[in-house]
Amino acid sequence: MTPELLTWLIPLPPILAFAVIVLLTHRSNRLSHTLAVGAMFVSWGLAMTVFWAAITTPELGQRPFASSIDWLPSGVEALRIGILIDPLSAITLFFVAWTCLAIFVYSIGYHNYGKPRDPADRAGLPPHKGGIEPMYARFFAFISLFAFGMLTLVISDNLLLLFVGWEIMGLCSYLLIGFWYGKDSAKKAMVKAFITTRVGDVFMLLGIAYLYSATGTLNYREILFNEEVLHSLAEAPSGVLGMSAAGLIGLLLFLGTVGKSAQWPLHVWLPDAMEGPTPVSAMIHAATMVSAGVYFAVRFFPLLTAGWAEGEPLTVTMRVVAFIGAFTALFASTIALAQRDIKRVLAYSTISQLGYMVAAVGIGAYVAAAFHLVTHAFFKALLFLGSGSVIHGMQHGLAASSKNAAQAMPGREGPAGVHEAHAHVDAQDMFNMGGLRRKMPRTFVTFVIGGFALAGFPLLTAGFWSKDEILADAFTNGHLAVFLTLAAAALLTAFYTMRQITLTFLGEPRTEAARHAHESTATMTVPLLVLAVFSVAAGWVGIPESWTGGRVPNWFHSFVGGTLLEHPPAAPFHWAPLLTSVGVSLGGLLLGWLVYRRVAAGAPDPARKPLGFVYTVLERKYGFDEFYDWAFVRPAYWFAETFSYLWIDRGVIDGILHAVARIALRLGSIFRNYFDKPVVNGLMGDGTASVVKWAGRQLRAVQTGRVQQYLIAGLIVTGILLSYVLVVRP
C-alpha cells in the first residue's frame, strides 16, 4: 500500500457512512453513530498513516505524494483530479483528522445517547430536558458528509476538487446550523451563513475561471510551484486598477477566504451560526470549515505574493490581505469583550484569530500562518467543545432545579409550567454561571488549558509559540502597523478569555442552574482531554531555533517551509516582540481576572460603566448586522414590496391598465354591438371553431399511439434534415 493509494482512500469512509446512514440505518441510533464514528476512525487511521509516511520522507516538499486520474475527458485535454500530500496538506490533514475524530466522539455524549426519548421533544428543536436528540442519526449523517468535504478539500491537488469540497462544506454548514430548524433564529442563521459565504464564493469562482483561462490548468503544482507561470502571471496586466493578473486572481480567490473564514466585512454569519449544536460549532468554526479558508489562502501563498520577494515592500494584494486580516483581528476581539453568550465570545474570538492568520499571510509570514492554523484548530475545538460541555451541564442543572421547583410548588407541574418558570435562565449566558469549577472539574481544567492557549500564555501553551511567531515576523520585517494592531488584539484576546473563564468557572454560582450543574459523560470529556494535550504539545514542534541556540531544531519551520520553492528564512530573534507577546498575554489575563472576579448574581457587566457608550457599541457589534440589514436586506425587501409591487406594479402598471381598461370598455361596447356579434361571433368565431374541429378530426389520425408509426415519421423528418445538411447546403 503506497501512501498515494492510502490518501485516495481517506475521504471515502465518511461519505460511505453518510450514504449508508441516510439510506439504510437512520432508524437505528446505535448503528448510525457506530458507522459514523467507525468511518471517521478509519479515516483517522489512514490519515495518521499517511502523515507518518509524510514526515518520515526527506525533502517531502520537493517530492510530495501525488497521483491523479482523468476525471472528465474533454477531447484532447482532460480535467484531472488527484491527490497531493505536501508538508502543508500533511499537517492540515493531521489536525483535521484529530479534531474531527474528537468531535464525532463528543457528539455521542452531547446528543444524550443512551437517554430515553422525551415524548415532549419535537424533531427540529433541541431536546429541552436531557432526552436523546430526536434526529440523532441525521446529525451523524450530516457531520460525516461534512468530514468528507473537508478531507477531500485537504488532499486535493487542484482547485476544482478543492472547490467541490468547499461547497460540500458550505451545504453542510447550512444544514447543520439549521439543524434545529424549529427555532426561528436557527432558520435565519442558516440562510444568513449560506448567503454570506456565497458572496465570497462567487468571487472565488471568478478567480478560478480567470486562473484557468490564464494558465489552462488548475493543478497546484503546475501553477504554484512553477516559476515561469508565476512570473508570467505577475507580469501580465489585468486591466483592473493597474494590478497584475496574479494580483487580481489572488484578490478574487482571497475573497473566497474572506467569506469562508468570516473575515471583515463578511464576518456577520459566523456568530449567528452558533445556533447550531455545539459539535457543529466546533466543526465549522474551529476544526474545519473556517480553517479551510485560511488553508486555501496559505495554499495560494505563492500566487498571492507573486512578484514579491523577501524584504521588499508588499504588493497591493498583500497589503489588502494584511489590512483585512489585522483589522479583523482587532475588530472582532473588541466585540468579544461585550458578549454575554459563552459561544458567541468564542465565535468572535475565532474571527479574530483567523484574522491573525490572514494577516500573517498578508505580510508574507507563510510558516507562521500555517503554524497558527494548526494550534488554533486544536485549542479552539477544545474551547468550543468545552463550552458545549458547560452548556450541557447548565441545561441539566436547569432541568434538575426545575424539578425541585416543581416539587416545591405542586400546583405548577407539567412541562408548560416548568418551561415558563425557567424561561428566563439562559443556559448560554455567562452571567448565569459561576463556580462551575467544582461541579465540572474535567471541563474546567481542559477549558483553562484551551483558554490559556488562546490567550498565548507564555512558554507552556501552543498558542504562545504560534502567535509569537506571527508577531516576531511582523516586527522584524518592519510591518509596524500590523504588529501594533495584532499586539492590541492579543491583549484584548487575553482579557476576554480570562473574563470568560472567570465568569464561568470561578467565583460562586449565580443561579440555581449553575448550582445543580454536573460533569458531562466520558464521551464528552475524553475528547476534551485529547484536544487539551494537543493544545499544549502542538506548540513544541515549532519553537524558534534562536531560543534554544539551535540545539532543538525548529521542526515545523523546516518541514512546512519545504512546501515553498524557496525555503523561507526564519525570523531573527528580537526582544521587542517577545516581551510584547508575554506582556500582553499576562497583562490581559490578569486584568480580566481583576475586573470579573467578583460579579454578583444579576449584576451588570463591570466593564459597562467605565466604557460607557463604547460598551453599547461593542455589545451591538458595531451595528454591522443592523447596517447590512439597512443597506442590503431592507432595500431588497423594500425594492420588492414597495418599489416593485406597490409603486411600479400597483401604481404605474395597474394605473395604465385601468386607464386602458376604461377606454377599452367604451370601445368594446361599440365594437361588441356593431362588429363583434355579427362578424366575429358569427363568421369568425363559429367559423374558426368548426374549422378547428374539422382539422382536429382529420389530424387525429396522426396520433395513433403506435410506436412504429412514430418511428417512421421521425426517420422521415431526420432524413429530410440530414439531406438538407449533407446535400443541399454544401
Next chain:
Amino acid sequence: MIPLSWFLILAAALFSIGLYGVLARRNAVAILMGIELMLNAVNLNLVAFWRYVAPGSIAGQAFAVMVFAVAASEAAVGLALILSIYRQRSTVAAEEINLLKW
C-alpha cells in the same frame, strides 16, 4: 482482397433490413429480432473500421464488446416487457399496444 466498401455496403443493407423489420412487423418479438439485426450491423461496421482504418487502436473491438452488453440487456428487458404486456393484455401485436397517445 476484400475492399472496405464491401463490408460497409453489407452492413448498411443489414441495418436497413433490420430497420424494415422494426418498422413493419406486427409482432413485438419480431421487432426485437429486427433490433438485433441492426445492432449486428453496427458491430460489423465497428470491427470493419477497426480492421481497415485503425488496426493499432483497440477502440473498435472494445466498443463492439460494449454493444454486445447493450444488446444482451436490451433483449432481456425487452422480452420481459413483452411477457409482462402479454400477461396483462393477452397480445403482443405492436399496434394494439397504443397507450402512447394523449
Next chain:
Amino acid sequence: MTPLQIVFLFVAAFTLLSALLVVTRPNLVHASLWLIAALAGVAVLFVLLEAGFLAAVQVVIYIGAIAILIIFAVMLTRRVMSDSGPQVNRNWWGAALSALLIFGGLLGLFSQVPAVGSAFPAAIANADGLLEDLGRSLVDVNRYVLPFEVASVLLLAAMIGAIVIARPAAREEGEE
C-alpha cells in the same frame, strides 16, 4: 476475384438472405431460426475481419443466449399471433421506403469516408497480443474502464429490471 472475395460474397449473400427471411417469414419460429443463421453469418464475417474473439463472443452471446431467449419468448406468446394472419402492419410500405432511404443515405455517406476504397490492409502486427490488449484496455483507468463499469451496471440493472417486470403481479395474500 480472389478466393477470399468469393468466400466473402457467399457469406454476405447468405447473411442478407437470412436477414430478409427474418423480417418476412410469417412463422416466427422460422424467423428466429433464420435469425440464428444471419447471426452466424455475421460471426463468419468477424472471422474474415480477423476478429476471432468477437466471432466467438458473437456465437456465445447472440446465438447461445439472445436467440434462445427470443425463441422462448416466441413460444411463450405463440397462441395469440396465429401464423396465418398478416404479419406486417398497414404501414409496411412506409417502413420499406424509410429503410430504402436510410440505405441510400448510408451509401451516400460511405462515399465520404476517406478510407472507403482501401484494400485489405497489412497483417496485424501484434496478432497474439490483441486479445490481451483488449482485456487490458477494458480495465485500464486511462482507457475504457468507465464504459466497462457502466456496461456492467447496465447489465445488473437490466437483470433486476427483467426480473421485476416479468414476475407475475404478487397476489395480495396466501403466498408463502
